[in-house]
Amino acid sequence: VISFENVTKVYPLPAGDVVALAGVDLAIEEGEFVLIMGPSGSGKSTLLNIMGSLDVPTSGEVMIAEKRIGGMDDDDLTLLRRDHIGFVFQQFNLIPLLSVVENVEYPLILKGRQNGTRERAEEVLQAVGIEKTHFTHKPGELSGGQQQRVAIARALVNDPAFLLCDEPTGNLDSKTGTAIMTLLDRMNREEGKTVVMVTHDPRMTEYADRTIRLVDGRVEE
C-alpha cells in the first residue's frame, strides 16, 4: 500500500547538492509494522517525510494508498495527510501558542469535526499517559518526554490508517517508551493500522514485522 520506485531526493545548496536518498525501492503492505533504521544522516527522516507527503521526491515514483505522490498538487497532498496519515515528527512540531489539549484537538478541527473534539482529544492524551493536570500547559511548560507524547496523541487523534513515527520514543524513559510501543502495537495488531517507525533502539525490533536499513541514502540489501 506504500511503494517507492527508484526514489531520489536531492537538497540543492550553494555549497553543493546533498543526496539524501539515492534510488530507493521499497514496498510496505497494508497492516505491516516496519522499522526504518540506520546511521545519523542516512536519510531516514527524508524518507519518512516523503512517505507522509510532507515533501516530494526529486525523482522516482511514490504511491500511497493507490495515489501517486509526485502527481498531486498541494491541496490534494494536504487532504491525503489530513485524512489518512498520522505523523509523529522527530522535533515534535507542537504549536507553541496552543495548549496541550488544543494542539491535539487541532487535527480534528482541520478535518471539520464540530462535536466532541475536546472529549476525543482528552481521551487520546490519557491513552498516551498525559495527566489532566497538564492539559492546559503550553508546550514550553512541558518536559521533553511530555511534549513527545503530546505529539504522539496528535498523530493518533484522527484515527489514521497510516502511522509514520520519526523516533517516537527517543525522549522517553524505558517504562514510558514501552507503554507507547504497546499502544502502537495494539493499533497495528487489533486495528490493522500500517505503522512505519524510524528508531535507533534495537529493542523495538520485537514489535515490528521487519526492518529496512538505510545507509547513505540507500536501502541496504
Added chain:
Amino acid sequence: VISFENVTKVYPLPAGDVVALAGVDLAIEEGEFVLIMGPSGSGKSTLLNIMGSLDVPTSGEVMIAEKRIGGMDDDDLTLLRRDHIGFVFQQFNLIPLLSVVENVEYPLILKGRQNGTRERAEEVLQAVGIEKTHFTHKPGELSGGQQQRVAIARALVNDPAFLLCDEPTGNLDSKTGTAIMTLLDRMNREEGKTVVMVTHDPRMTEYADRTIRLVDGRVEE
C-alpha cells in the same frame, strides 16, 4: 564542587503550581562523571537547568564552583555560564539563522576571543563527527542527529570545566552515540572535567562514576 541543599522548584501556572523539584539534596565532586536518570517529567531537565545557572530555584541553596547561584544577578550568572559551563540542551537550541560553524563559533566570540575562532570551531565539529561538507548548512538543513552533535560541539568549544548534558545521545544511532560518549569519557578521565548527564539509556552507566535517580522531583534513596 556542585551542591544542592533542599532545592525546590515550583512553576506557578494558572491551573495550579507544578512542583518540579521537591527538597533536592545532592553533591558532585570535581572530576566526577554522574548520570541523572528518572521517568519522564521527574524533574531532570529542571535540575540540570538550575545546575547550569539557566534558572534559579524557588527555594534552597545551590553552589557551583564556590558561588551561590541564588545570590547572583543575571550578569554574574551569564559570566559563570559563559566561562565555566558547557551545556547541551535537550532541544538543541541552535540559532536557526547561523550556519553550523557560526553556531559553534558563537560562544568563542561571546567570550571575547578574536583569533582562531573559525579554526577552533572546525576542530571541535570534526571531533564530534560533523563533516566539512555540512559546515555551511543552517540547522534546518541538518538531520536530527547532526543537529545534536553540533549542539555538543558548541558546548565543548570554550573548553569548560563543567559539562552538563541533557540527553546528548537521544537522537543518535548506536555507533555515533558511542563515539560521543568516548569523547566525553576522555574529557572526564584525561582532562578532569566534571560531567553531569541526563539520559534514559542504561548503557550509559558504564561510563559514569555513579547515578542519581529522580522520581517526582525527589532524589531517590
